[in-house]
Amino acid sequence: MTETTIASKAAPVRFEGVSKVFGKDVVAVDNINLHVEAGKLVTLLGPSGCGKTTTLRMIAGLEMATSGRILIGDRDVTKLPATDRDVSMVFQSYALFPHMSVLENVMYGLTFSGFDKHESRSRAVHGLDLVGLKGFDNRLPSELSGGQQQRVAVARALVLEPQVLLFDEPLSNLDAKLRRQVREDIRAIQQDLGLTVVYVTHDQEEALAVSDEIVVMRNAAIAQIGSPRKLYDAPVDRFVADFIGEANLINCTILSVEGGLAKIEIEGYQHSLPSRDLTPGPATLAVRPSRILIGTDAGIPAKVAKATYVGVRMEYTLAGAFGQVFAVQDDVDDPLEIGSQVKMAFAERGPVLLPEG
Structure with a gap:
């Protein structure tokens, strides 16, 4: 696995009139149109219940759209299961196996993707090097700090060479000082490798710090899309002005x-x-x-x-x-x-x- 290999697979994501309704009348996402350029980090930002996590889960295939189309690259993935979408997700809880070493945790997804043990190990070692954890192979998750555990979760996602990398509130379990360091790490990795990243947070400062573009969501819809500076300097309404910064x-x-x-x-x-x-x-x-x-x-x-x-x-x-x-x-x-x-x-x-x- 090389950096150019990862970067070359980065793909755009497009939502065309996508809605998600739970049950008969609970509208979680309401007819949104969105284009995430390849190689960019786009953050979905908004208060609890605005639809940002549901939008992320629809990219991952963990929720299916009620209507509209979702495309990754040129491929319509609207009806495809999560296993066929070529995306990786870093969860809020990290989801590391406590009984496995750091290296085994990173190798886990590779073994299920058909790679032999030698190739899986080689990719996992390289993945740990990319996130600054070279030499941590044999440690257990319990022997790592929260920030180091987060990096292991990122490495495990990176080694699968996804077209799109998804982050769901990745820093919410970290203290303030560590949040700043880890968000800088995530941004540096994304830029170095040219990854397409969709990132969910409710933290305005975090969104301003890491994003190429921010999608502010409110009441299941998009309130405004723009660069951090554009949203900060030219909010479209009271909600965006008050929510951003x-x-x-x-x-x-x-x-x-x-x-x-x-x-x-x-x-x-x-x-x-x-x-x-x-x-x-x-x-x-x-x-x-x-x-x-x-x-x-x-x-x-x-x-x-x-x-x-x-x-x-x-x-x-x-x-x-x-x-x-x-x-x-x-x-x-x-x-x-x-x-x-x-x-x-x-x-x-x-x-x-x-x-x-």
Whole structure:
């Protein structure tokens, strides 16, 4: 098994009007269209019950679509069982056999795929090397850290040389520091080998960190598809704005629109930004916590309602006639006092008007 062999097998995935209904009327996925390019990592992101895991399981063949078509490469796999789809899945629980060594765990799928013992061992050793576990062959899963167990699960999936590699909440059992390390490992492996990966998570930061493209799902449907930066900077509605990276939603008034720029006003404070085809009148502004400027000479009157030190930054809740907003500042040496009166303004780039609807 070589890196070029794995990369050359990467295939696109396409959903054409796919729905999944459980029982008579429980719609888990509602008429979605989706294209995952070969060699890209695409994340399905959304709250519990939005349909992301069901979508992943339909790619794997663990659930069958009620209607529509699913294609992997040029092949229609809609009706094919999981064993005939040439995909591998890394589960949330890792699903390692506790009585088998690391090497035996990685070899397990190969022996059932018709490879002889010598070839299976050779592929398994190479797979462990790819995920940074060279020399761990004879250890038991219980002798590994959570991150190392996750890498074993990835190696076991990789050695089967799948056209598509699927991850179902792969980091949810790890602590915060280890999650960051393992997500970097997964991203590096995917990019090095050119794998097609579909990745499910409910963690927004995780999705932003690993993805080429993010599919935000809500109520069994797709709310928005785009690159991490596009979704962060130009959310299509309130749900996406609030779900991706936390946003303050503030009522404002659009005073005028000229040349694609809108001039907005909040309590006498004015700011210009892209109009996004909106017209003068009431509107909603989405502002990230890091884009709120505190202590400016001109701005919106506010009071510091809460102040929290989290090590690398200060977190503030600001209250005013506009309601409450959450803001962050890097200055931890001279924090604002709770109850102090301040002026609040916005960074030149970052605030975004939300389209209606």
